Amino acid sequence: DPQGRWMDGLLLDHTEGQSFLTEAFKVILEEVLTKGTDVNEKVCEWRDPAELQLLLDLELREDGENQQQLMQRVRDVAAYSVKTSHPRFFNQLFAGVDYHALAGRFLTEALNTSQYTYEVAPVFVLMEDVVLSQLRLLVGWGEGDGLFCPGGSASNMYAMNVARYRAFPQVKLKGMWSIPQLAVFTSQESHYSVGKAASLLGIGLESVFLVKVNQRGQMVPEDLVEKIELAKSQGAVPLLVSATSGTTVQGAFDPLDLIADVCENNGLWMHVDAAWGGSVLFSKKHRQLMKGIERADSVTWNPHKMLLTGLQCSAFLLKDTTNLLKHCHCANASYLFQQDKFYDVSLDTGDKSIQCGRKVDCLKLWLMWKAVGTRGLEGRVDQAFQNASYLVDKMKKREGFQLLNEPEFVNVCFWFIPPSLRGKQNIKDYQERLSKVAPVIKERMVREGSMMVGYQPQSRRVNFFRMVVLSPEITLQDMDFFLNEIERLGVDL
Amino acid sequence: DPQGRWMDGLLLDHTEGQSFLTEAFKVILEEVLTKGTDVNEKVCEWRDPAELQLLLDLELREDGENQQQLMQRVRDVAAYSVKTSHPRFFNQLFAGVDYHALAGRFLTEALNTSQYTYEVAPVFVLMEDVVLSQLRLLVGWGEGDGLFCPGGSASNMYAMNVARYRAFPQVKLKGMWSIPQLAVFTSQESHYSVGKAASLLGIGLESVFLVKVNQRGQMVPEDLVEKIELAKSQGAVPLLVSATSGTTVQGAFDPLDLIADVCENNGLWMHVDAAWGGSVLFSKKHRQLMKGIERADSVTWNPHKMLLTGLQCSAFLLKDTTNLLKHCHCANASYLFQQDKFYDVSLDTGDKSIQCGRKVDCLKLWLMWKAVGTRGLEGRVDQAFQNASYLVDKMKKREGFQLLNEPEFVNVCFWFIPPSLRGKQNIKDYQERLSKVAPVIKERMVREGSMMVGYQPQSRRVNFFRMVVLSPEITLQDMDFFLNEIERLGVDL
Ligand SMILES: Cc1ncc(COP(=O)(O)O)c(C=O)c1O
Ligand SMILES: Cc1ncc(COP(=O)(O)O)c(C=O)c1O
Numbered sequence: 001d002p003q004g005r006w007m008d009g010l011l012l013d014h015t016e017g018q019s020f021l022t023e024a025f026k027v028i029l030e031e032v033l034t035k036g037t038d039v040n041e042k043v044c045e046w047r048d049p050a051e052l053q054l055l056l057d058l059e060l061r062e063d064g065e066n067q068q069q070l071m072q073r074v075r076d077v078a079a080y081s082v083k084t085s086h087p088r089f090f091n092q093l094f095a096g097v098d099y100h101a102l103a104g105r106f107l108t109e110a111l112n113t114s115q116y117t118y119e120v121a122p123v124f125v126l127m128e129d130v131v132l133s134q135l136r137l138l139v140g141w142g143e144g145d146g147l148f149c150p151g152g153s154a155s156n157m158y159a160m161n162v163a164r165y166r167a168f169p170q171v172k173l174k175g176m177w178s179i180p181q182l183a184v185f186t187s188q189e190s191h192y193s194v195g196k197a198a199s200l201l202g203i204g205l206e207s208v209f210l211v212k213v214n215q216r217g218q219m220v221p222e223d224l225v226e227k228i229e230l231a232k233s234q235g236a237v238p239l240l241v242s243a244t245s246g247t248t249v250q251g252a253f254d255p256l257d258l259i260a261d262v263c264e265n266n267g268l269w270m271h272v273d274a275a276w277g278g279s280v281l282f283s284k285k286h287r288q289l290m291k292g293i294e295r296a297d298s299v300t301w302n303p304h305k306m307l308l309t310g311l312q313c314s315a316f317l318l319k320d321t322t323n324l325l326k327h328c329h330c331a332n333a334s335y336l337f338q339q340d341k342f343y344d345v346s347l348d349t350g351d352k353s354i355q356c357g358r359k360v361d362c363l364k365l366w367l368m369w370k371a372v373g374t375r376g377l378e379g380r381v382d383q384a385f386q387n388a389s390y391l392v393d394k395m396k397k398r399e400g401f402q403l404l405n406e407p408e409f410v411n412v413c414f415w416f417i418p419p420s421l422r423g424k425q426n427i428k429d430y431q432e433r434l435s436k437v438a439p440v441i442k443e444r445m446v447r448e449g450s451m452m453v454g455y456q457p458q459s460r461r462v463n464f465f466r467m468v469v470l471s472p473e474i475t476l477q478d479m480d481f482f483l484n485e486i487e488r489l490g491v492d493l
Numbered sequence: 494d495p496q497g498r499w500m501d502g503l504l505l506d507h508t509e510g511q512s513f514l515t516e517a518f519k520v521i522l523e524e525v526l527t528k529g530t531d532v533n534e535k536v537c538e539w540r541d542p543a544e545l546q547l548l549l550d551l552e553l554r555e556d557g558e559n560q561q562q563l564m565q566r567v568r569d570v571a572a573y574s575v576k577t578s579h580p581r582f583f584n585q586l587f588a589g590v591d592y593h594a595l596a597g598r599f600l601t602e603a604l605n606t607s608q609y610t611y612e613v614a615p616v617f618v619l620m621e622d623v624v625l626s627q628l629r630l631l632v633g634w635g636e637g638d639g640l641f642c643p644g645g646s647a648s649n650m651y652a653m654n655v656a657r658y659r660a661f662p663q664v665k666l667k668g669m670w671s672i673p674q675l676a677v678f679t680s681q682e683s684h685y686s687v688g689k690a691a692s693l694l695g696i697g698l699e700s701v702f703l704v705k706v707n708q709r710g711q712m713v714p715e716d717l718v719e720k721i722e723l724a725k726s727q728g729a730v731p732l733l734v735s736a737t738s739g740t741t742v743q744g745a746f747d748p749l750d751l752i753a754d755v756c757e758n759n760g761l762w763m764h765v766d767a768a769w770g771g772s773v774l775f776s777k778k779h780r781q782l783m784k785g786i787e788r789a790d791s792v793t794w795n796p797h798k799m800l801l802t803g804l805q806c807s808a809f810l811l812k813d814t815t816n817l818l819k820h821c822h823c824a825n826a827s828y829l830f831q832q833d834k835f836y837d838v839s840l841d842t843g844d845k846s847i848q849c850g851r852k853v854d855c856l857k858l859w860l861m862w863k864a865v866g867t868r869g870l871e872g873r874v875d876q877a878f879q880n881a882s883y884l885v886d887k888m889k890k891r892e893g894f895q896l897l898n899e900p901e902f903v904n905v906c907f908w909f910i911p912p913s914l915r916g917k918q919n920i921k922d923y924q925e926r927l928s929k930v931a932p933v934i935k936e937r938m939v940r941e942g943s944m945m946v947g948y949q950p951q952s953r954r955v956n957f958f959r960m961v962v963l964s965p966e967i968t969l970q971d972m973d974f975f976l977n978e979i980e981r982l983g984v985d986l
Contacts, residue, residue: 014530017592018522024596025518029511032603037507044615049840052615058623060859064866070593073863074600077856081604081616091613094605094850099510100563103517105602107567109595110525111574112587112803119939120584122537122545123574130551150643153849161693175697176669192824196847199822200654202695204668249828304850310605312852329692331685335742335949335959342936347542354689356646357587357797359805359852363570366553370566373557443835446612456828466828 020067024074031075036083037097037473039481042449043086045079052080087471087478088451093248093276096471098308100371104364105310114357115148116336116350118343121360125347128362131369135301135315138281140294145325146317147352148361152275153193155300155316156242158325158354160184160197162298162318163240163269165328172328176202183231185209186242187219187254188459191273194242207236216405217252219243224262240269245290246277249458249466251409253277256292264295272296275314277409279306282374283381289408306384306410306470307377309364325352380472384410388469391479398483400490404464412467416441416486418493435462441489451485513560517567524568529576530590532971535942536579538572545573580964580971581944586741586769589964591801593864597857598803608641608851609829609843611836618840621855624862628794628808631774633787638818639810640845641854645768646686648793648809649735651818651847653677653690655791655811656733656762658821665821669695676724678702679735680712680747681952684766687735700729709898710745712736717755733762738783739770742951742959744902746770749785757788765789768807770902772799775867776874782901799877799903799963800870802857818845873965877903881962884972891976893983897957905960909934909979911986928955934982944978 035041047055056076065073083089085097118125132146149155164171168179182203186194188210198208209231212223228238241263243254256272263270272293278301280286281293293299297319304313318325330351337348350358369377388410395401395414400422404413418437424430438455445451455465467482528534540548549569558566576582578590611618625639642648657664661672675696679687681703691701702724705716721731734756736747749765756763765786771794773779774786786792790812797806811818823844830841843851862870881903888894888907893915897906911930917923931948938944948958960975 021592021596028603053619060627060862062867064864064869070864077616082613084605099514103514106599109598110521112577120575123570126546134553151848151850172692173698176695177674181670192826199665202669205666331689333685340932355644357644369553371557371563374555376557439833
């Protein structure tokens with residue numbers, strides 16, 4: 001009895017398994033990809049944690065459930081999850097859906113292999129190499145190295161580790177006690193992963209010097225020079241600058257050429273965290289935002305953000321051609337990286353990584369790129385800029401919307417000033433009252449499920465919204481809806 | 494014209510996208526899940542790298558391709574990829590397919606969210622918590638902490654970082670220069686990720702003391718005590734022992750209770766790398782292999798290995814109830830972890846991680862567990878032991894197969910002695926000739942595509958096979974086939 005075998009957990013029956021999978025696929029199509037992308041449906045079905053816990057019945061038990069119950073589980077997970085591909089999801093630096101990328105992801109899951117050796121991942125070893133070299137070409141490098149990492153934070157961490165190894169190769173064996181106190185530099189508005197990396201690597205957060213930014217959030221090169229001098233005066237050896245192309249909140253682009261000059265003058269490793277902004281390299285019109293990028297030593301670039309490949313897809317790119325990545329990380333495990341194999345073992349690239357098993361993250365990007373071409377990806381990037389610029393124009397004309405800055409990128413940061421606060425900038429508790437506006441509007445939109453957008457304070461600025469215009473599936477109508485909806489939700493505040 | 498929009502890269506048409514996805518799903522069902530699991534089909538379709546490069550036409554171009562060409566791409570990727578769910582794939586510590594887990598993976602991909610806040614991942618924040626606490630219960634802990642990491646290597650690295658932070662919290666801010674030289678301890682046959690973690694964290698490979706193993710590959714507690722003394726005599730502060738439950742090659746289980754005694758006596762953090770062996774905790778019959786596990790401070794456990802969830806699924810589990818994980822890693826980024834949210838922000842668990850975006854890895858395990866129950870998972874583990882023991886019995890009775898040891902687990906390590914070497918142990922170049930056998934047999938099987946199994950040398954032992962019996966879809970017939978096939982491929986050597 002096949003049901004019996006299912007319940008035994010032995011799951012021998014491929015036919016039955018495939019019919020479950022096919023049913024689940026239908027639910028995915030209907031609930032996640034059709035309803036989940038329909039403007040007339042909610043972007044989220046909010047439940048308070050305690051209520052959701054009850055609804056989902058998460059507990060795991062001695063006995064299994066039947067196929068019908070399990071299909072209901074699939075439906076429930078879909079129903080109460082946030083629809084990140086919904087045209088009114090503006091909450092993170094990812095959104096939208098690309099069906100070719102998604103097909104690549106399903107295929108990746110079904111093939112279930114690990115990106116370490118040619119032996120078990122022949123297609124993906126060759127494919128990763130091609131995709132990385134195409135990304136490097138966009139950076140401006142004819143050769144180099146790299147690998148896909150589990151996220152931009154990991155890629156940034158790789159940069160710091162490789163930079164440290166280049167400067168002090170003994171660190172791999174002897175640890176930090178064998179080398180002088182180091183200093184790394186990044187802007188005040190850079191991503192927090194730079195600090196997390198410094199802590200993890202044993203460099204310490206206090207060795208991360210936060211360089212000042214200007215009003216628009218770009219690193220100030222003069223202050224970088226000062227911070228380098230400061231570090232030296234404290235006896236530390238400057239190691240690396242992590243510049244940002246596309247900061248997380250404001251979407252600012254640090255001036256790479258000027259920073260490269262400073263790095264050259266001081267012999268520092270220049271890393272560019274372009275996790276968010278890197279995709280502008282596809283655009284002839286906008287790639288000047290990253291002018292100077294070819295002078296970097298390493299780059300982090302997350303196609304899972306602006307390019308819609310889906311999580312996770314983060315490239316760590318290196319200019320190096322001396323196999324630094326491998327030397328820095330290799331452990332030469334003989335059970336995996338046998339040297340007496342019958343093919344060219346330099347294809348067993350897994351030892352470049354600090355991971356052992358490594359998910360295949362190249363296929364989704366490769367298949368999407370094959371589908372739309374470099375030109376298509378350019379079109380998407382340009383379209384996102386157009387949408388953002390439309391939104392900015394409308395905001396300028398509309399009462400109650402106050403931009404932080406003229407955006408450089410597709411992050412549109414603004415305060416919504418509710419009617420009760422308009423023209424009252426000079427009253428004593430204005431900032432205090434303004435800071436309470438965004439959280440209330442956010443709560444209302446989430447409870448209604450009408451849209452999702454993030455907010456945050458930043459340095460002396462009280463809570464403001466960060467609207468991210470990203471997916472090419474977004475229309476100008478969605479932009480108009482956004483403005484109306486913010487107003488509707490905040491009109492009584 | 495919808496085709497026009499596809500080619501523009503704007504991909505607005507959900508209907509067309511979904512029809513591509515549906516076609517791709519059919520290819521996955523046919524090629525990967527049906528043909529790819531059929532014993533009468535090849536486990537791999539070997540091509541030399543240069544030939545495969547030509548066949549796949551990997552290059553990325555200015556223009557996109559049409560849907561038909563793209564579907565051929567999907568077919569090609571499937572055709573030339575290794576079929577890791579094939580019943581004759583014994584090459585890694587993962588294999589087989591579980592259809593519920595796979596449905597969970599497809600749903601995860603389609604929902605495309607990140608495991609950092611309740612706001613964008615309400616279902617998965619609650620679900621991760623439940624799954625981790627069930628895994629902890631199997632370890633023997635009523636409370637604790639943890640998170641899913643991108644692989645066991647990352648989990649082991651977390652352990653080292655958290656142990657360091659508990660002992661020397663100043664390291665997070667001040668780096669390694671503020672703390673004494675550290676020493677960590679792990680067995681000679683432990684996984685190389687322990688060393689990689691030590692290098693990355695700035696502790697250095699030379700601070701990893703490799704504790705001797707006995708003939709079966711288990712850590713020798715007396716030598717651990719000696720190595721701790723040695724480290725102290727060199728002026729280092731002993732920090733952590735990373736014991737292994739299920740070593741990578743031999744599948745050995747370190748004696749946890751004895752190691753726990755040593756850790757207690759010396760105030761050391763006890764980590765157990767149970768990436769591979771952890772799943773024995775499901776089995777009433779075999780869980781005594783990990784006796785003493787509840788005394789550990791932290792555990793790495795990869796359900797993507799023995800439990801068939803698919804890559805990646807690795808749990809890092811902690812006994813700690815003081816929020817050490819959060820204190821150690823938090824950066825309190827205000828754009829993501831706003832403190833003025835309208836729900837309990839302790840549910841925003843992302844700041845425990847060194848990642849920012851984090852893939853959802855709990856759903857596949859949860860859905861599979863719901864499907865087969867704790868009992869079903871136990872059945873699978875027991876079945877793998879039975880298969881291994883059948884194989885061992887057969888090998889003992891069969892000429893030409895020489896076991897390294899009586900296996901503790903489902904790794905069956907053996908030499909195949911070809912007819913020309915039988916009874917010749919005493920000739921001068923015996924070891925040298927024996928070392929050449931496994932690579933030749935491996936090359937032959939891969940070129941034919943008949944099966945895949947790994948080999949390696951280890952300390953003074955020349956190349957031997959590591960047969961891993963793992964998937965519950967494996968039958969005794971597959972075991973017999975394996976023995977016959979090794980013999981067939983090596984009979985003339
Ligand atoms: C500028 C920047 N760098 C790095 C990251 C981290 O990327 P991930 O979430 O993939 O770790 C982010 C995430 O938003 C980012 O905005
Ligand atoms: C004992 C042991 N620990 C850790 C790992 C690393 O796990 P992952 O490949 O998920 O990084 C492995 C991998 O085989 C292993 O065998």
